[in-house]
Amino acid sequence: MSDIERLAREKGLSGVVGKVTLKQDKLRQLFESELPQYEGRVLPYSEFNERNKELMDFFKRHLKAREGFCVRALPTREGCEKGLVRRFKLDFMDFKDCKDFLTRVIVNLAEYYDVGINCWVPSTYGGVIISSRNILVGEIATDLVKLTSGEETPIAGFSMDREAVHTKGDRIVWYGKDGIAKRVLWRALGYIGIGEDRFNPIAWGKGYYEFISRKDNGKVMFVDYDPQSKLLD
Numbered sequence: 001m002s003d004i005e006r007l008a009r010e011k012g013l014s015g016v017v018g019k020v021t022l023k024q025d026k027l028r029q030l031f032e033s034e035l036p037q038y039e040g041r042v043l044p045y046s047e048f049n050e051r052n053k054e055l056m057d058f059f060k061r062h063l064k065a066r067e068g069f070c071v072r073a074l075p076t077r078e079g080c081e082k083g084l085v086r087r088f089k090l091d092f093m094d095f096k097d098c099k100d101f102l103t104r105v106i107v108n109l110a111e112y113y114d115v116g117i118n119c120w121v122p123s124t125y126g127g128v129i130i131s132s133r134n135i136l137v138g139e140i141a142t143d144l145v146k147l148t149s150g151e152e153t154p155i156a157g158f159s160m161d162r163e164a165v166h167t168k169g170d171r172i173v174w175y176g177k178d179g180i181a182k183r184v185l186w187r188a189l190g191y192i193g194i195g196e197d198r199f200n201p202i203a204w205g206k207g208y209y210e211f212i213s214r215k216d217n218g219k220v221m222f223v224d225y226d227p228q229s230k231l232l233d
Helices: 002-010 023-032 053-064 077-081 095-105 144-148 162-167 179-190
Strands: 040-044 068-075 087-091 113-120 123-131 135-141 156-161 173-175 207-214 220-226
Touching: 023 040, 023 068, 023 113, 023 220, 040 053, 053 095, 053 113, 068 077, 068 095, 087 095, 095 113, 123 144, 123 179, 135 144, 135 179, 144 207, 156 179, 179 207, 179 220
Parallel strands: none
Antiparallel strands: 040 113, 068 087, 068 113, 123 135, 123 207, 135 156, 156 173, 207 220
C-alpha cells in the first residue's frame, strides 16, 4: 500500500495495513459509525435477489438520484479458509448489472460469500489515515484504489509522532504542494475528532480509515474503517 505502509513501518506499525478482520465486519462497523459515508449494507449472497424488497427499494432510490453502486463479493471466514478472495466493481449499474458481476465471481460457491453494496459517485481524491496510540499518518492521491495498491504516488500527506507532542510540542508535519488535496485531507481528519477535542491531535480517534472526495459536491465520504485492529493499540 503506497508510502502509507512505509510510514507506518518506520513508526513501529508494520503490518497495520494487513488487517485480518473480515471486510464485511469492517463494513458493518463503518455503516454503524457516525462517519459521513455512502448508504450501504452487507447481506448473505442468498438474499441478493429481486424478492428482497428492501434491497430493491435501495436500488430504486439511488438510481432515481442518478447514483452508481459499488458491489463486493466478500468471502465468509469459511470461504477465506478455502482460499477465496474478495472482488468488487464500482460503476453506474443497476441491480441486474450487479447480479451479473456476482454470478461471474461466485460460481457454485454461494454459501461461502456475503455481498457488500453501497451507492457511489465518481471522486476527485482518495486518501488513507492511520491513527494509532503512537502516531498519526495520512496520504492522499487522485484515485483511492491506485493509492492503496501502490500504483499512484501520494500528492500530499502528513505525519505526527504523538509522543513527541508531549515531549517536544511537535505537531503535524505536512508534505506535498497540492493545496486542494491538503484541504480535503484536513477535512477528513476533522471527522475523526472526538467531542470537544475535535481539533486536538492527541484526541483524534484511533483506527484505520479510507475516504474519498465526491466529484459532484466535494464532500468527504469514508469507505473503509477499522477501529478495532490490535495493531493500533
